[in-house]
Amino acid sequence: MVKTGRWYRIRSAARFRLLLLAPLLLTAIALPGAVHASNTYYLLYRQWQPYDWPENVPSANEVTRSQRGLGWQAQGSASVFGIDYDYQPLRIRTGEPAHNGHLHRLTFGGEWRHQLYRLEARAGIAGTSNMFKYQDFHSNVLNGRVAVFRAVNSSSALSLGIGGDHRFGSFRWLPRARWEQSNAHGHWLVDLPVLMQWQSPGQVWGFRVERNGDRWATLDKDREVESALYLREWRTQLTYRLHQGGQSWPTIVLGIGASLATRVQYKDLNTGTEDLSLGDALMASLRLDW
Numbered sequence: 518m519v520k521t522g523r524w525y526r527i528r529s530a531a532r533f534r535l536l537l538l539a540p541l542l543l544t545a546i547a548l549p550g551a552v553h554a555s556n557t558y559y560l561l562y563r564q565w566q567p568y569d570w571p572e573n574v575p576s577a578n579e580v581t582r583s584q585r586g587l588g589w590q591a592q593g594s595a596s597v598f599g600i601d602y603d604y605q606p607l608r609i610r611t612g613e614p615a616h617n618g619h620l621h622r623l624t625f626g627g628e629w630r631h632q633l634y635r636l637e638a639r640a641g642i643a644g645t646s647n648m649f650k651y652q653d654f655h656s657n658v659l660n661g662r663v664a665v666f667r668a669v670n671s672s673s674a675l676s677l678g679i680g681g682d683h684r685f686g687s688f689r690w691l692p693r694a695r696w697e698q699s700n701a702h703g704h705w706l707v708d709l710p711v712l713m714q715w716q717s718p719g720q721v722w723g724f725r726v727e728r729n730g731d732r733w734a735t736l737d738k739d740r741e742v743e744s745a746l747y748l749r750e751w752r753t754q755l756t757y758r759l760h761q762g763g764q765s766w767p768t769i770v771l772g773i774g775a776s777l778a779t780r781v782q783y784k785d786l787n788t789g790t791e792d793l794s795l796g797d798a799l800m801a802s803l804r805l806d807w
Contacts (some may be wrong), residue, residue: 531730560767561586561603563802565776568795580795581608590627598627607748613786615742619646624660628691634694635666635676643732643745656742657734666695674698684730686747686782723756729776735783744784747777753776754802762806772802 563586565577586603605620624641637696640661648654664680676695681688696707706714711728734744754774762768779795 527565545798549630555591557590557592557644558807559586559588560805561589561802562783562804563772563800566799568779568798578611580610582606582798595631596627596629598625600625607746607781609781609783612791615737615744615784615786616645616733616746617647617738620644620733620746620748621646621649622660622731622733626661633668633671635668635678637664637666637680643731647736647738647740651736651740651741653736655734655736657732657743657745660732664691664693680711682730683732683747684728684749686749688732699754721758724754725756725774726751726753728752737786742784742786747782748779750779753777754800756802756804767805767807770804770806772804773800775799775801 561584563584565582567581569579582605584603584605586601588597588599588601590597600623602621602623605622607618607620609618620643622641622643624639626639626641626642627637629636638661640659642658643660644654644658649659660683662680662684663681664678664682666676666678668676674696678693679690679696680693681690685691691710693711694707694709696705698705701718703718704716704720706712712726714723714725716723716725728749729752730747733746733748735744735746752774754772756770756772758768758770760766762770775797777797779798780793781795782790782792785791
């Protein structure tokens with residue numbers, strides 16, 4: 518009966534979230550797409566310097582973090598659609614976390630424009646490897662983010678809107694202001710309060726400051742404690758296109774940057790919910806695009 522009741526709660530939560538996303542997805546499908554779309558594929562590797570957490574502890578208690586990602590994207594004149602998967606080992610070697618630190622995330626979605634309106638939406642699943650290994654899911658595995666903007670007028674670079682996601686912790690809605698402009702000095706994009714980005718002419722150099730944050734459903738090794746892990750940070754990165762691909766050769770993009778004010782929240786089997794600062798860490802990345 519306990520198992521049946523739990524699956525009923527999961528199905529109820531899933532139906533509720535799908536009801537919230539359904540109007541957005543229907544709107545996205547209804548928006549006109551490009552007649553011709555360009556398809557790209559990518560591979561990504563990102564490595565962080567170890568986090569010292571808590572402060573002034575032996576190096577054996579360092580938190581290590583890396584990321585592997587891959588995806589596909591189709592881009593048209595008025596829409597972008599993609600499928601992305603990433604895996605992050607986040608190894609916390611202190612206490613008794615109710616998770617194994619292997620974070621998997623699969624999402625799909627994109628951006629659509631229609632007249633003065635712009636829709637950004639992503640949905641998918643995110644959880645630790647225990648959930649997928651034992652196929653023992655709970656409702657926190659469903660995840661997503663959405664934002665809707667309206668341009669001030671047909672010639673304005675400024676759009677106002679609202680967005681909801683986990684970037685600042687639990688899911689919340691925040692007002693958004695988006696400004697995008699291209700000139701002789703490059704392409705500029707400001708999406709307050711989550712993103713500022715610049716790309717040089719020809720997209721050789723790029724600089725990006727963004728607010729990152731998401732939720733992963735967790736399951737302890739005994740499959741008794743169902744919870745969630747929240748990881749959030751400010752991230753800054755400078756990228757350089759080392760090689761412009763052609764034919765079967767990929768475009769190679771190198772990146773260097775830092776994660777600032779990184780925080781992680783999760784359930785510990787001994788101490789309960791932990792909301793801890795990992796601090797700051799340098800990072801480097803390699804991306805291949807075809």
